Amino acid sequence: MSLDDAINAIHRQNEYQEREAAKKRQQLLEEDEQVRDLCLEAAERLADLGNEEFVRVEPKRRMLWPPYRDPEGNRYAVVSRRRCWMIVDISGIRGSDREARGPVLKSPILLLSDGTMGRFWPEPLGLRRTSWDEDQMFEYVSSVDLDPAGRDNFTLGSHNSNFVMLVKDRLAHAVVAYQRRARR
Structure with missing residues (x-):
């Protein structure tokens, strides 16, 4: 085998690896698109079900009557408020806290009304119940x-x-769990 043969073999191997990587990237993009479509469809089906909201807050020092306070008394104002549904009830350590071996927190995956799905980290306020009647409203409140x-x-x-x-x-x-709760 000559040096030219060895060089050509490496070129073929590199081209094969590049083609395989491009196929994998395309597959991942297609899967992400399918997941986005599924999330949008689920949000449509859940639109009339459930009573939860994701509330995004930010610290505000100068508020007389803040809608939210954390355990230390810091004040928070609402940045956004969106309907949501809990899809997966899990706990974990936030990625940024893993090296420091941060605390394990209840961190469910939520589906928002716009079809986006994400993991809720309860910083600093967590889950709050805003009413005590049969149709309790729950808020997932976070500054992130x-x-x-x-x-x-x-x-x-x-x-x-x-x-x-x-x-x-x-x-x-x-969807089935929320439908079942609605029938009660």
Whole structure:
């Protein structure tokens, strides 16, 4: 085998790896699009069900009557308020806290009314009940946006690695659970 043959073999190998990487990127883009479509469909089906909101807040020092206060008494004003539904009830350590071995927090995956899905981290206010009647309104209140729900939120610990099928299954379970609650 000559040096030219070895060089050509490396070129072929590199081209093959580039083609495979491009195929993988395309597959991931297609899966992400399918998941977006599933989330939009689920949000439509859930629109009349549930009584939860994701409330994004920010610190405000000069407010006489702030709508939210954390345990230390810091004041918070509402930045946005959106309907949501809990899709997966999980706990974990936030990515930025992993190296410091931060606390394990209840951090469910929420579907917002616009079809976006993300992981809720209760910083600093957590889950709040705003009324005490039968149709209790729950608020997921945080000073940070939802972390995008990624593949690892659905495939970790699962025997099935098909991201789209796992998301579809979780969304279907959530729709059925909310429908069942509405019939009570």
